[in-house]
Amino acid sequence: MHQFGRLCGAALLAGALGFGAAPAEAQAPGVTKDEITIGALGALTGATSFMGGPGRDGLQLGIEQINAAGGINGRKIKLVYEHAFTPAESVAAAKKLVESDKVFALILSSGSTGAAAAANYVRETGVPTYNLFGATPIIRTPFAKNVFHGAMPDAPTSAQALVDRVYQAKPDAKKIGLLVGTYSFPQSNKAAILPILEARGVKPVIEEFDQDSRDFTSQLISMARQRVDAVIVLGSFSEAGFAYKQAPEKGLANAVWVLDGSAVNDAIVPIIGERDPKNVWGYSNMPAFPAQDHPEAVKFRQAWIAKYGTPPQGRPNSYDMVGYGGAFILAKAIEAAGENLTWDGLIGAWSTMKGAKPSDLGGADVIFPETFSETDHQGNRALGRATIKGGLWQTVGQ
Amino acid sequence: MAEFVMVILGGLKFGAVYALAAIGIVVIHKATRTVNFAHGGLVMLGAFATYVLVVDWKWPYWTAYLVVPLLIGALAAGLELSILRPLRRADLFTVVLGTIFLGTALSEAFRLAYNTELLAVPAAISGAPIFIDIGEDAAIVTLEQIWVTGGALAVGLAGLFLFRYSTLGRSMRAMASNIRGAQLCGYSVERVYATAWFTGGALAGLAGVFAAPSRGVSPELAVSIIASAFVAAVIGGFDSLAGALIGGLLLGVVETLSAAYVSSAAKSAISFVLLFLVLLWRPEGLFPEAKRRHV
The missing domain is CATH 3.40.50.2300 (Response regulator)
Structure with missing residues (x-):
C-alpha cells in the first residue's frame, strides 16, 4: 500500500512536469488563441507625466486602430499600463507586468530615469522590450538582443x-x-x-x-x-x-x-x-509636429480627438505621436514573428525589420520609418530641424 | 550695478506675490484664529481659474482680475461654512489637521481633473523690455515685472487699508481681539468669519492670477506658495498685515540675492535661515501688532 502511494505520487509528479511543461514551451506568456497582452510603464503623475500619460494614450489609440482592422494574425492586442515615476516604481512595474501579468512584450514609455532603472531587469529576463522615450545609455549599453529603441535617438x-x-x-x-x-x-x-x-x-x-x-x-x-x-x-x-x-x-x-x-x-x-x-x-524626431498642417499629423490628430475629445493645452504632444507610432512598429514585428509566437521568434523578426512604418498596418505615418538589424536596435536616426512659427513647433528641414 | 538692480527687481516680483498670499493667511488668522494651511490650494485654484478664463475660454485677461477673486473668495467662504464651522469648537490640532488635508484635497482634485505636467498661462502684459542705463551697463526691466510687482503690491496695500479703516475690517479686528465682546457689540460671528474667509480667499485668488504666468499651474504651486507665504507671514509677525507685506518682499529679495550670489541650491535654505534668525531675534516677528508686555 505504501509502495502504491509512492508510485502514484511519482506518476503525478511526472505528469505535472511532462504534460505541464509542454504547452508552456509552445505558447509564450501573454499569448492566447485570441489575444496578445502587451505591458507598458511610464509616469501618469509627477514631473515626467508629460511623457507617460501621452505615451499611454498614443499606444492605446494605435492598438485600438490595429484591433479594429482585425488585429495581428487573428489576435487582438491588449495593453496593460502601469504607472511608474521613480526608479523603484519603474522596476516594480516591470516586474509586475512580466511576472504577474505575464505580458508578451514590454514597452518603456517612461523617460530615461525609468528606462535606466528597468534596464537590468529586462536584460536579465530577456522579455522583448521596446524603449520609446529613454535616451539614456544605460538602456542601450551594453547591447541586449531583446531591447529595441524607437523614434527617440540615442x-x-x-x-x-x-x-x-x-x-x-x-x-x-x-x-x-x-x-x-x-x-x-x-x-x-x-x-x-x-x-x-x-x-x-x-x-x-x-x-x-x-x-x-x-x-x-x-x-x-x-x-x-x-x-x-x-x-x-x-x-x-x-x-x-x-x-x-x-x-x-x-x-x-x-x-x-x-x-x-x-x-x-x-x-x-x-x-x-x-x-x-x-x-x-x-x-x-518625427516628420511633423502634432499641430502642424501636415496630412499625416492631421489624420492622427483627428483620430486622437475622436477618441479622447477636445485636448487640453499641449496635447496631443510628440509623446502621443511616438506612442501611437510605436504601437504599429511593435505590432508589425509581432506580425512578422508569425502565428506561433515566442520571445525568440519576436526578437528574431524584429531584428531584421526594415523601413517599418504605421501605414503598413493602416495607421498614420507620424514617425520616421524604423529599421533594425541584429547588431543595431536603434530604429530611427532621422532628426528634423524645428522652430516655432505662428505659435506652433514646425519642422523646417533637416 | 545693473545686474544688482535686476536681481533686486526680480526678487520684488516674487516677493510681491508671496506678500499677497501671506496677507490672505493673516486676514483669516487675525479674524478667526484659524491657521489656514489650505491657502496654497486656494492660490493654485486661483491660477487654475485664470487658465480656464484666459486660455480655455479666451476671455480678456482683465476679467481674471475681477472674476477669480470673487470665485475663490466664494469657495473659501463655502469651505468655512461646510468644513471649518463644524470644527469651530474642536481643539486647535484638529482644525490644523483639517486645513492641511483640505489643502491636499484641493491639489489632488486638480491633479485628477487635469492630468498634465503644467498648464501655462500667458503674461498679462507683454512688450519690449525697458532698458535703464546704469553706469556702463543697462538694467533690463520687463513690462510683466512692473505689472506683477506693482499690481500685487497695490492689491496688498488696498487690503491693508480695508482692514484698518473699513467697517468690515473693524468687525474682523473686534472679533480677533475679543470674540465675546464683539458679539455683545452686535457683530455676528458667522458673518465675520464668512467675510474673513471670503477676503482671505479673494486675496489667494488674486495671488494665483499674478503667479500663474510666471509659475504655471500645477499642484506643486500650492506647496511652493504656502511655504513661502507662511515664512513671509511669520517674519512679518503673523498678525500684522503690514508685516506680511514687508515679510513677503523681504523674502523674495533675500531668496533672489542668494540664488544670484550664492547658489540656486541655497535659495530655499536661506529663506528658512532668515525665518529662524527672525524667530530667535524677535519671536513676535518684525512688525508685531500686539506689544510685548515686560513684567
Missing part, C-alpha cells in the same frame, strides 16, 4: 543635432551655455554634448537646475555675466520655457536658444509668451 545623435542647430542659427557662436537638469535624461545628453563641443574647441558655460525648477536666476545671471551667444537647454518644456522667459530680466537678451527634444512641445509657447520667437530652435 544621446550622441541628438547631441550632434543640438550642436548643429546652434551653428545653423549663429555660425560665429563663440561662447555656448549649457543649462542642464540634474536628472538622468539631461545628464546623459550633457555627457554626449561635451565631447562634440570640445572637438570644436568650445568650453561651455555649464549651469545646472533641479527637476521641475521655475526660477533660473542664478543660472541665467552666470550666463549673462559670461555673455554667452547661445544657450542649449537640456530639460523639459516647462523648465526651458521659464528659463527663456526669465532671460531678459536677468540680462540675457539676445542669445540663441536651442532646446532638447523633450522641450520641443507646443505647451512651451504660452510660457514664453511669443508666437514667433526669432531665436528658438530644436530638433524633431
